[in-house]
């Protein structure tokens with residue numbers, strides 16, 4: 480039995496007209512679904528259109544073509560968009576850096592509750608903030624601190640706490656670890672994993688790095704030049720990659736297994752070549768761009 484679909488991106492195209500001669504096709508016909516409680520990973524090189532998808536989903540752009548459905552309803556309708564806004568949270572690479580420097584950690588985490596009219600008594604709200612802070616691995620002594628008094632990793636934890644305090648149904652994280660030190664990245668990924676499995680929200684997780692996505696997502700889509708070139712359950716994608724671009728990404732990953740590393744064949748893919756037209760289901764749930 481499949482869980483219900485919470486988010487569907489259907490034939491999305493997002494073009495930017497730069498001048499009469501130049502239109503950037505940032506997203507050029509992308510479709511995927513995210514089910515309740517599922518972690519969907521989206522990967523691909525810089526400029527392939529990942530953030531544009533995240534922004535289109537959150538309603539910042541009006542799609543050039545295609546639709547974004549939330550629980551089966553078109554988000555171009557105001558009511559549906561508003562429901563989605565209430566139930567969906569976004570986390571960015573620089574969310575931690577963008578925290579209001581004049582607010583304490585407590586006020587920052589509390590703010591979404593206030594904005595959504597969800598503060599009961601202020602004691603209850605304060606307890607909620609404290610327990611959220613603990614869930615992201617920070618001691619309650621940080622409640623009274625200001626963002627400038629925290630490290631980059633701690634600020635991103637606060638941003639995550641702020642996003643999760645209203646129990647979102649869907650979380651969209653656009654490269655949420657990219658600006659952190661390597662040593663901190665693993666901690667934050669672990670944190671996301673724990674929080675997602677405890678709270679059970681659906682999760683669109685965007686990253687450059689396939690190895691990060693492998694660790695966190697149930698299904699993974701690989702993007703190139705505004706298109707999805709391959710989409711499959713994550714383990715299937717890693718075990719049976721079909722598209723040469725996916726293969727080249729996989730061959731670039733370091734796997735901490737000497738036998739695997741010794742037998743690894745580097746595969747190069749010329750990203751300048753023409754992409755196929757048809758997204759074909761090669762085996763159940765495993766789609767590849769062909770033609």
Ligand SMILES: Nc1ncnc2c1ncn2[C@@H]1O[C@H](COP(=O)(O)OP(=O)(O)OP(=O)(O)O)[C@@H](O)[C@H]1O
Nearest residue numbers: 495503504505523524525526527528529530531532
């Ligand atoms: N608002 C915009 N106006 C014009 N062009 C844009 C706009 N937003 C994105 N683009 C272009 O669309 C393409 C896709 O950009 P996008 O930011 O979605 O890529 P990305 O996959 O998120 O890259 P990165 O990994 O670097 O974050 C790029 O060529 C980018 O320059």
Ligand SMILES: [Mg+2]
Nearest residue numbers: 529530531653
């Ligand atoms: Mg981006």
